[in-house]
Amino acid sequence: MPNAPGRRRKQVTLKDVAEAANVSKATASLVLSNNPRISAATRQRVLDAVDALGYVYNQRAASLRTQRSYTIGLIITDVSNPFSAELTSGAESALADQDYSLVLATTDDDLEKQTRIIRTMLERDVDGLILGPVAGTKTDALQNIMQHCSLVLSNPYYEGLAADCVGMDDENGTVQAVEYLIQQGRRRIAFVGGYATSSTRQRRLHSYRDTLRGQGIQVDPALCIDSPVTRRGGYDAVHQLLNLAQPPSAAYCYSDVIAFGVMLGLRAAGLEAGKDFAVIGFDDVPEASLWHPSLTTVSADPRGLGEMAAQLMLRRIASPDAPVRREIMPSHLVVRDSTRTPLSSLSD
Amino acid sequence: MPNAPGRRRKQVTLKDVAEAANVSKATASLVLSNNPRISAATRQRVLDAVDALGYVYNQRAASLRTQRSYTIGLIITDVSNPFSAELTSGAESALADQDYSLVLATTDDDLEKQTRIIRTMLERDVDGLILGPVAGTKTDALQNIMQHCSLVLSNPYYEGLAADCVGMDDENGTVQAVEYLIQQGRRRIAFVGGYATSSTRQRRLHSYRDTLRGQGIQVDPALCIDSPVTRRGGYDAVHQLLNLAQPPSAAYCYSDVIAFGVMLGLRAAGLEAGKDFAVIGFDDVPEASLWHPSLTTVSADPRGLGEMAAQLMLRRIASPDAPVRREIMPSHLVVRDSTRTPLSSLSD
DNA sequence: ATAGACCAGTAGACCGGTTAACTAGAAGCG
DNA sequence: CGCTTCTAGTTAACCGGTCTACTGGTCTAT
Numbered sequence: 001m002p003n004a005p006g007r008r009r010k011q012v013t014l015k016d017v018a019e020a021a022n023v024s025k026a027t028a029s030l031v032l033s034n035n036p037r038i039s040a041a042t043r044q045r046v047l048d049a050v051d052a053l054g055y056v057y058n059q060r061a062a063s064l065r066t067q068r069s070y071t072i073g074l075i076i077t078d079v080s081n082p083f084s085a086e087l088t089s090g091a092e093s094a095l096a097d098q099d100y101s102l103v104l105a106t107t108d109d110d111l112e113k114q115t116r117i118i119r120t121m122l123e124r125d126v127d128g129l130i131l132g133p134v135a136g137t138k139t140d141a142l143q144n145i146m147q148h149c150s151l152v153l154s155n156p157y158y159e160g161l162a163a164d165c166v167g168m169d170d171e172n173g174t175v176q177a178v179e180y181l182i183q184q185g186r187r188r189i190a191f192v193g194g195y196a197t198s199s200t201r202q203r204r205l206h207s208y209r210d211t212l213r214g215q216g217i218q219v220d221p222a223l224c225i226d227s228p229v230t231r232r233g234g235y236d237a238v239h240q241l242l243n244l245a246q247p248p249s250a251a252y253c254y255s256d257v258i259a260f261g262v263m264l265g266l267r268a269a270g271l272e273a274g275k276d277f278a279v280i281g282f283d284d285v286p287e288a289s290l291w292h293p294s295l296t297t298v299s300a301d302p303r304g305l306g307e308m309a310a311q312l313m314l315r316r317i318a319s320p321d322a323p324v325r326r327e328i329m330p331s332h333l334v335v336r337d338s339t340r341t342p343l344s345s346l347s348d
Numbered sequence: 349m350p351n352a353p354g355r356r357r358k359q360v361t362l363k364d365v366a367e368a369a370n371v372s373k374a375t376a377s378l379v380l381s382n383n384p385r386i387s388a389a390t391r392q393r394v395l396d397a398v399d400a401l402g403y404v405y406n407q408r409a410a411s412l413r414t415q416r417s418y419t420i421g422l423i424i425t426d427v428s429n430p431f432s433a434e435l436t437s438g439a440e441s442a443l444a445d446q447d448y449s450l451v452l453a454t455t456d457d458d459l460e461k462q463t464r465i466i467r468t469m470l471e472r473d474v475d476g477l478i479l480g481p482v483a484g485t486k487t488d489a490l491q492n493i494m495q496h497c498s499l500v501l502s503n504p505y506y507e508g509l510a511a512d513c514v515g516m517d518d519e520n521g522t523v524q525a526v527e528y529l530i531q532q533g534r535r536r537i538a539f540v541g542g543y544a545t546s547s548t549r550q551r552r553l554h555s556y557r558d559t560l561r562g563q564g565i566q567v568d569p570a571l572c573i574d575s576p577v578t579r580r581g582g583y584d585a586v587h588q589l590l591n592l593a594q595p596p597s598a599a600y601c602y603s604d605v606i607a608f609g610v611m612l613g614l615r616a617a618g619l620e621a622g623k624d625f626a627v628i629g630f631d632d633v634p635e636a637s638l639w640h641p642s643l644t645t646v647s648a649d650p651r652g653l654g655e656m657a658a659q660l661m662l663r664r665i666a667s668p669d670a671p672v673r674r675e676i677m678p679s680h681l682v683v684r685d686s687t688r689t690p691l692s693s694l695s696d
Numbered sequence: 697a698t699a700g701a702c703c704a705g706t707a708g709a710c711c712g713g714t715t716a717a718c719t720a721g722a723a724g725c726g
Numbered sequence: 727c728g729c730t731t732c733t734a735g736t737t738a739a740c741c742g743g744t745c746t747a748c749t750g751g752t753c754t755a756t
Contacts, residue, residue, distance in 0.1 A: 011712085013711090013712055014713060015712075015713095024736050025714095025736095026714080026715080026735080026736060026737075026738090027734085027735060027736075029713065029714060030714095030715095032713095033714085037733080037734065038734070038735080039733085042734080042735080056467075056471060056496060057713090058471065058473055058711095058712055058713065059471040059473065059713095060408060060411060060472065060473040060712085060713090061711070061712035061714095061741095062712075062713050063408060063713090063741090064412060064712080064713070064743085065714045065715080065740065065741045066713090066714065066715095066741085069408065071451075079427065079433050079436050079437045079440065080433050080434050080437045080634070080651075082430065085427050085428050085433040086428050088427050089426060089428045089454070092427065092452060092453065093454065096453060096454075096465075101451050101472055102451065102452050103450065103451050103452075104436070104440060104451075104452045105450070106441065117444075120447070120449065122404050123405045124407050124419070124449055125406055125408040290579065290608060290612060291639075292639075292640035303428075359741095361741090362742065363742080363743095371705075371706090372705070372707075374744080374745080375704085377743070377744060377745085378705085378744095378745095380743095381744085385703080385704065385705080386704070386705075387704065387705090390704080390705080406743065408743090409741070409743040409744090410744065411743090412710090412711045412712065412713090412741090412742080413710065413711045413742090413743060413745080414743090414744065415711075
């Protein structure tokens with residue numbers, strides 16, 4: 001069998017190329033790196049040999065010497081979540097533009113798994129790590145990463161850690177969303193979903209409370225429900241809310257995914273989002289505009305977030321001592337049908 | 349600045365560990381690979397040194413010698429597509445289970461970009477490549493990959509190429525879908541979406557035609573529309589279809605994403621899927637069941653596909669000379685609301 | 697007593713590139 | 727003409743592991 005499916009043919013190395021071109025290994029290497037020191041004639045001989053032998057450059061071998069792998073690790077909770085998928089897509093394309101490869105790994109929101117994955121990434125010798133830390137990640141662990149490679153954090157902000165990070169403007173987005181609901185006449189507004197430990201959720205919850213109080217509305221803890229970030233989480237939460245003695249008439253949701261669950265839960269309860277009940281999400285994933293009814297949501301450009309994370313990473317690699325940057329992507333409310341009907345007449 | 353954000357601290361190597369433990373580099377290496385030849389006492393000394401120095405194993409260096417990188421490349425059109433996201437997720441987790449890392453790259457359905465990416469992957473020295481080739485990919489190019497690493501193809505089947513591949517059962521899924529529509533009384537059934545060059549689309553189109561003819565229905569070329577695999581593609585296609593002198597009353601769509609676009613197009617035209625018009629998708633992405641109305645679709649388990657691709661890859665790496673495998677994942681029709689109302693009375 | 701097996705560990709070549717330091721020959725220069 | 731400078735390469739150490747072949751010592755069998 002001359003060429004079996006998985007047989008790795010004996011590698012053609014730079015040495016083979018050099019011999020074929022009658023030059024030293026060093027010269028061949030210089031040709032490949034476009035070093036002007038080599039004459040046109042010699043260069044051509046080497047390039048011809050490369051073609052003739054079908055030589056493939058071995059970045060892995062080179063990186064051993066250069067201490068640069070041109071590889072960035074991306075660690076997220078899961079890819080199937082549309083927000084993460086967009087973020088991944090943005091990061092991948094920004095990195096690919098600069099000839100960096102993306103190594104992807106998922107934590108499933110499991111701290112122990114995250115620890116394992118970080119270790120693997122460091123062993124794979126990535127130049128940098130873009131990490132959306134799972135809840136409960138210690139600052140120490142992040143500090144440790146930074147002793148081995150560059151680090152860019154996505155989402156949570158760790159105070160007291162000199163790391164670049166990207167995030168959305170949770171505060172401003174939340175204020176806009178909650179004020180809009182109040183302006184529409186809603187007063188019993190629930191805050192739905194997200195892991196209780198998540199620092200992102202805590203920031204949004206905080207802004208939610210501030211905004212309500214600022215408008216003279218009392219905060220009811222029974223209306224604040226945490227949950228996994230899944231449709232199921234939103235579904236169950238709204239079920240719980242509707243069973244309250246005084247149920248809310250609006251929900252500001254931790255994410256679009258939660259909001260979809262809430263809308264499904266409303267439908268199951270015979271209610272309709274945008275008519276009987278106002279729903280706002282967060283993220284503006286592609287589905288948000290296409291859902292029925294379309295979802296009012298805080299637009300946060302996950303793709304842009306991924307691109308920005310990649311940019312910060314490339315900058316950090318280029319100048320390790322540059323001052324830390326904390327890039328907050330602006331967010332703004334996109335009003336759609338899920339909040340369309342004002343509730344000025346209803347006593348809720 | 350003792351520990352700047354991106355500063356790479358001087359690496360602790362195996363040599364440092366060995367010196368600290370008063371053994372040779374070779375012994376330290378043997379300890380790390382759990383070689384029983386080393387006594388418990390020595391082993392412990394080495395492990396202590398590892399801890400004390402904060403040593404991190406360098407897989408990259410090792411792979412130079414072992415010719416194994418424990419890295420698999422995944423090349424797909426784009427991650428943001430939910431089908432691809434699920435596939436990626438499945439592949440990643442199956443590979444991670446066996447301590448393989450996933451390097452992700454996207455082609456945006458651009459042949460030239462695919463060529464560049466394949467080259468980069470080979471230079472990164474991946475152990476294998478899982479590839480969903482863009483339309484127009486030459487068998488030669490694939491053959492060339494196979495001279496450097498293991499290859500698993502996702503989706504198209506290249507005849508005359510001895511490569512493992514995974515795919516869905518396009519034929520059976522299509523037959524089920526079209527027969528179901530006919531059984532519901534539909535006779536003018538459109539085939540909507542997908543790139544004309546795609547071999548997957550050609551297989552489905554073929555089965556669609558066969559099924560219609562088998563039921564004594566004439567195939568109308570005007571009802572077969574190709575398009576990009578986006579919602580926009582489906583939207584535009586259905587617009588075109590509704591403007592025909594004899595518009596169809598049902599659409600069998602190339603993918604769920606197309607079907608969503610079709611449903612949006614119907615809504616824009618004042619029609620409702622599942623009532624005025626039957627819509628069937630392909631893939632059964634998570635959104636399908638949650639859309640309104642929920643989408644009847646051919647379930648194809650993209651996550652399972654990704655897992656299977658990973659399995660085939662691991663098997664191929666383990667035994668390069670194993671016979672080629674062509675794994676067709678069964679598909680079946682999941683009936684939901686988008687086709688719920690039979691159209692037995694309408695003369696279409 | 698002695699050959700052979702076994703044990704615990706070591707020396708050093710090796711993987712495939714990069715790069716600092718060196719060199720032979722040609723050109724420049726007063 | 728002799729000295730420096732430049733050009734176009736070459737040599738060999740190096741990156742951080744792995745692994746084959748070897749060693750010196752102890753144990754067992756004859």
